[in-house]
Amino acid sequence: xxxxxxxxxxxxxxxxxxxxxxxxxxxxxxxxxxxxxxxxxxxxxxxxxxxxxxxxxxxxxxxxxxxxxxxxxxxxxxxxxxxxxxxxxxxxxxxxxxxxxxxxxxxxxxxxxxxxxxxxxxxxxxxxxxxxxxxxxxxxxxxxxxxxxxxxxxxxxxxxxxxxxxxxxxxxxxxxxxxxxxxxxxxxxxxxxxxxxxxxxxxxxxxxxxxxxxxxxxxxxxxxxxxxxxxxxxxxxxxxxxxxxxxxxxxxxxxxxxxxxxxxxxxxxxxxxxxxxxxxxxxxxxxxxxxxxxxxxxxxxxxxxxxxxxxxxxxxxxxxxxxxxxxx
Amino acid sequence: xxxxxxxxxxxxxxxxxxxxxxxxxxxxxxxxxxxxxxxxxxxxxxxxxxxxxxxxxxxxxxxxxxxxxxxxxxxxxxxxxxxxxxxxxxxxxxxxxxxxxxxxxxxxxxxxxxxxxxxxxxxxxxxxxxxxxxxxxxxxxxxxxxxxxxxxxxxxxxxxxxxxxxxxxxxxxxxxxxxxxxxxxxxxxxxxxxxxxxxxxxxxxxxxxxxxxxxxxxxxxxxxxxxxxxxxxxxxxxxxxxxxxxxxxxxxxxxxxxxxxxxxxx
Numbered sequence: 001x002x003x004x005x006x007x008x009x010x011x012x013x014x015x016x017x018x019x020x021x022x023x024x025x026x027x028x029x030x031x032x033x034x035x036x037x038x039x040x041x042x043x044x045x046x047x048x049x050x051x052x053x054x055x056x057x058x059x060x061x062x063x064x065x066x067x068x069x070x071x072x073x074x075x076x077x078x079x080x081x082x083x084x085x086x087x088x089x090x091x092x093x094x095x096x097x098x099x100x101x102x103x104x105x106x107x108x109x110x111x112x113x114x115x116x117x118x119x120x121x122x123x124x125x126x127x128x129x130x131x132x133x134x135x136x137x138x139x140x141x142x143x144x145x146x147x148x149x150x151x152x153x154x155x156x157x158x159x160x161x162x163x164x165x166x167x168x169x170x171x172x173x174x175x176x177x178x179x180x181x182x183x184x185x186x187x188x189x190x191x192x193x194x195x196x197x198x199x200x201x202x203x204x205x206x207x208x209x210x211x212x213x214x215x216x217x218x219x220x221x222x223x224x225x226x227x228x229x230x231x232x233x234x235x236x237x238x239x240x241x242x243x244x245x246x247x248x249x250x251x252x253x254x255x256x257x258x259x260x261x262x263x264x265x266x267x268x269x270x271x272x273x274x275x276x277x278x279x280x281x282x283x284x285x286x287x288x289x290x291x292x293x294x295x296x297x298x299x300x301x302x303x304x305x306x307x308x309x310x311x312x313x314x315x316x317x318x319x320x321x322x323x324x325x326x327x328x
Numbered sequence: 329x330x331x332x333x334x335x336x337x338x339x340x341x342x343x344x345x346x347x348x349x350x351x352x353x354x355x356x357x358x359x360x361x362x363x364x365x366x367x368x369x370x371x372x373x374x375x376x377x378x379x380x381x382x383x384x385x386x387x388x389x390x391x392x393x394x395x396x397x398x399x400x401x402x403x404x405x406x407x408x409x410x411x412x413x414x415x416x417x418x419x420x421x422x423x424x425x426x427x428x429x430x431x432x433x434x435x436x437x438x439x440x441x442x443x444x445x446x447x448x449x450x451x452x453x454x455x456x457x458x459x460x461x462x463x464x465x466x467x468x469x470x471x472x473x474x475x476x477x478x479x480x481x482x483x484x485x486x487x488x489x490x491x492x493x494x495x496x497x498x499x500x501x502x503x504x505x506x507x508x509x510x511x512x513x514x515x516x517x518x519x520x521x522x523x524x525x526x527x528x529x530x531x532x533x534x535x536x537x538x539x540x541x542x543x544x545x546x547x548x549x550x551x552x553x554x555x556x557x558x559x560x561x562x563x564x565x566x567x568x569x570x571x572x573x574x575x576x577x578x579x580x581x582x583x584x585x586x587x588x589x590x591x592x593x594x
Contacts, residue, residue, distance in 0.1 A: 053430075057433070058593055078436045081434060081436040082436045086430075088427050089427070090426060092428050092430060093428075094359065096358070096359035096362040097355060097362070101355075105351060108351045109432070109435045109436075109441075110435060110436060110437075111347075111436065137362055153431065
C-alpha cells in the first residue's frame with residue numbers, strides 16, 4: 001500500500017492565514033525532503049502552530065497550497081490524515097483511559113482492525129517505556145510519560161510524515177533528552193519530520209535544516225551551520241603582550257572587523273562579520289602591525305546570535321500567545 | 329501496509345462513520361465509569377429536585393385533577409434529561425481544551441463520529457439516570473395511571489428529546505472551549521425553558537404573556553406529552569408536536585454542530 005515516497009514530503013507554497021486583523025501567516029514557503037528533519041524556529045505567536053495546523057488539515061489556508069506525502073491538503077484531507085502523525089503542544093490523550101486504551105482507540109480511529117490495534121498499542125507502550133504503566137489511567141502519569149504517550153499515539157498508523165508542535169515545551173531536562181532520543185530513532189528509520197520549537201538548542205540538536213519564522217514569514221532558512229555563518233558573528237578576543245601596543249592593535253584590526261572595548265585594557269575584542277573566515281585576516285593584521293599576542297580566543301556564533309540578529313529579540317522572551325484560532 | 333485503506337464509496341464511509349462513532353461512545357462510557365463521583369452527582373441533583381418539589385413546594389401547589397407528585401414527576405423527568413444534555417457540552421469543551429479534538433481531527437475518522445459518539449454515550453447515561461428517577465418517583469408516591477407500554481413510550485420520547493437537545497449543547501461546548509464556561513453558558517439557555525414551562529406548575533397561573541411562551545415551547549410540549557401518556561388524556565397533539573420539535577432540533581443543530589466541529593481548534 002505504501003506508494004513510492006516522493007522526494008519532497010512536505011511542500012508549502014505561499015501559505016496565508018489571517019484571523020481577523022492578525023496576519024498569522026503571510027506567505028510561507030517550505031520544502032522538506034523525504035527522510036529529513038525541518039525545524040520551524042520562532043518566538044511565540046510567530047505562526048509556527050498555524051503552519052502546522054494547515055499542513056495537518058486542521059485549518060484551511062486563505063491562500064496558497066500545500067502537499068504532504070504527495071497529497072494535496074485541500075483536495076484530499078483524509079488522504080493526508082492517513083499518512084501523517086501529529087503530536088501537539090498539549091499531551092492530547094484521554095486522562096480517564098489507560099495508556100493501552102488510548103492507543104487502542106487511536107488504532108481503531110485509524111481504521112486498523114481490533115487485533116492489530118491491540119498489538120500495535122502494546123508494541124508502542126513497550127517502545128516508549130510505558131509497558132508497566134499501560135494498564136493505569138493516564139491521570140496517574142507524569143508530564144514526561146504523557147508526552148511519550150502522546151507521541152506514541154501519533155505513531156499508531158506508522159506515518160511516513162510526522163509533525164511535532166513544540167514536543168518538549170514544559171518538560172524537565174531529563175524527559176526532554178529522553179524524548180530527543182526517541183525522535184532520533186524515528187528519523188533514523190526514515191520518518192520525515194517537521195518540528196516546531198522555540199528552543200534553539202532543540203533545533204540545533206534535531207533538525208537537518210532550520211526555517212526561522214517571525215511575523216508569519218520565513219525570514220531565513222538553511223542548516224544550522226549555514227545560518228550561523230550567514231547571520232551569526234564570530235568574536236575574537238586578543239590579549240596583547242605589551243600594553244603600549246593596544247592602540248596599534250585597535251587601528252590594525254579596525255580594517256578587519258568591528259573593534260569593541262572591554263574592561264581589561266590588555267584585551268581587544270573584534271567582531272568578524274564574515275565568520276571564522278576572517279580569522280586569518282586578524283592574524284595577518286596583527287602580524288603586519290607587529291603586535292605581540294599572548295592569547296587569542298575565538299567565540300563561535302550560536303543560534304541565539306542568529307535569532308537575535310534576525311528578529312531583534314531572543315527566542316523565548318516574547319510572551320504573546322499564538323492567535324486564538326477559533327474560526328467564527 | 330500500515331496505512332489503512334481509504335473508505336470506498338458511500339457504503340464504506342457510512343460503515344466507518346458508524347464504527348468510529350461506536351469507538352468514541354466506548355471511550356466516553358469508559359471515561360464515565362472512571363469518574364464515579366461524577367456519576368453519583370448526576371443522580372444526586374435530580375433526586376434533590378424530586379424531594380424539594382414533592383415535600384417543600386408541593387404542599388403549596390394545587391393542580392386540578394391530579395395529585396401533585398403525579399403531576400410533578402413528568403416535569404422532573406424532562407428537567408433531568410435537559411440537564412443531562414449539558415454534560416454533552418461540558419464533555420466536548422473539555423476534549424477541545426485538552427487538545428483531544430485536534431487529535432481526532434488529524435485522524436482519518438468520520439467528521440460526525442466525535443459528536444455522534446458523545447451524544448450516544450450521553451443517551452446511555454441519561455437512560456440510567458431516568459431509571460433511578462423512576463425508582464425514586466415510585467418511592468415518593470408517583471403512580472402510572474395508564475398502561476406500562478404507554479409509560480415506556482413516554483420514557484423513550486423523553487430520551488429522544490434529550491438526545492436532540494444534547495446537539496444544541498454540543499455547539500455550546502465547542503464554541504466556548506472549556507468546561508466551566510460550557511456550564512455557565514448552558515444554564516441561562518436552559519433555565520427559561522425548564523422553569524417557564526408546565527414542568528412544575530400549571531401554566532394557567534402565570535401572567536398571560538409568560539403563559540403564551542410557556543404553552544408553546546418544546547419543554548412544555550414534552551412534559552405535557554409525557555403527562556398525557558402516564559396520567560391519561562388526549563395524547564396525539566402533544567406527542568406529535570414533541571416529536572416534530574425534537575426532529576427539527578436534530579435537523580438544524582446536528583449539521584451546525586458538525587460544521588462547528590470541523591473548524592474547532594483549541
